[in-house]
Amino acid sequence: MTTRKPIKKAVFPVAGLGTRFLPATKAIPKELLPIVDRPLIQYAVDEAREAGIEQIIFVTGRGKTAIVEHFDIAFELEATMKERGKDMSVLDDTRATPGNIITVRQQVPLGLGHAIWCARAIIGDDPFAILLPDELMVGQPGCMRQMVEAYDEVGGNLISVLEVPREEVSSYGVIDPGSSHGDLTQVNGLVEKPAMADAPSNKIISGRYILQPEVMRTLENQGKGAGGEIQLTDAMARMIGTQPFHAVTFRGKRYDCGSKIGFVEATLALALERDDMGDDIRRIATRLLAETAA
Structure with a gap:
């Protein structure tokens, strides 16, 4: 059996301005907007931890320090909760192991x-994961754990994909399978937002990656692509054929929380699945639908 370096590092790009959610994101990072009662970034970090990730790397921008503070210990809050006999377990997942957030x-x-x-x-010569927090992936096990299990089998580079109706492919990047x-599907190429008639498949790239460190050298020398930006997709495309490259079809649900509609959908879907509120939310939704139909 081939010995491979384990996936212990994950990069979370969280520097975006979140302009789609203004004015809510004027003072609060979009990654801290809550889906029910957990901020969006918490879902992605929990997914990474489930997959065995030990080092969390946030790529931040100005005004994003609150993301790091969310995973710190809030002494005053915890002392007050303890004094009042409140359940402290609700904060367990928000406490980072010392030194594991960079x-x-x-x-x-x-x-x-x-x-x-x-x-x-920080990545150095290690393979690493990438999680885009705007893509909320809900599954058992989580998306990144499914990918790590696939990586243990085939190594190389992997991306998560989902199958969508062919009429929707022009909105996404898709794989040439x-x-x-x-x-597992071997990836022969990546096509960004193809016309439906030209799409090589209906498998869209869905915001989770496991990449070899060589991608950093590729990015180092890469010029700007679409939109005048340095595109990760361009760098991955250049690595196809030089290293193993596979897609993992995610067994679960994806919510595009970078859009308002997707954000509301995720909030409603996850609330409906909760034992402590699902029945109430279902009654409220039924009532509201009846009122708007009247």
């Missing part, structure tokens, strides 16, 4: 590829 700054908004490149010194085995 932040770097993306000082200029030059795209996702540039954001990942900003973490190059090769041979498939179960949930």
Whole structure:
């Protein structure tokens, strides 16, 4: 059996301005907006931890320090809760292990590829994961754990994909697929937002990656692409054929929380699944639908 370096580091690009959610994001990072009662970034970090990730790397920008503070120990809050006999377990997942959160700054908004490149010194020569917090992936096990299990089998580079109706492919990046085995598909190429008639598949790239450190060297020498930004997709495309590259079809649900509609959908869907509120939310939704239909 081939010995591979385990995936212990994950990069979270969180430097974006969140302009789609203004004015809510004027003073609060969009990654801290809550889906029910947990901030969006918490779902992504929990997903990474479930997959065995030990080092969390936030690529931040100005005004994003609250993200790091969320994973710190809030002494005054905890002391007050303890004194009042409140349940402290609600804060368990928000406490980072000492030294396992690192932040770097993306000082200029030059795209996702540039954001990942900003973490190059921390990544070093290790393979690493990337999680885009705007993509809320809900599954058992989580998306990144499914990918790590696939990585243990085939190594190389992996991206998560989802199958969508063909009429929707023009809104996404899709893979040019090769041979498939179960949930694993060999990737022959990547196509950004193809016309429906030209799309090589209906498998869209969905915000989770496991990449080899060589991608940093590719990004180092890469010029600007679409939108005048340094695109991660361009760097990955250049690595296809030089290293193993596979797609993992995610067994679960994806919510695009970078859009208002997707954010509301995720909030409603996750609330409906909660034992402590699902029945109440279902009654409220039914009533509201009846009132708007009247």
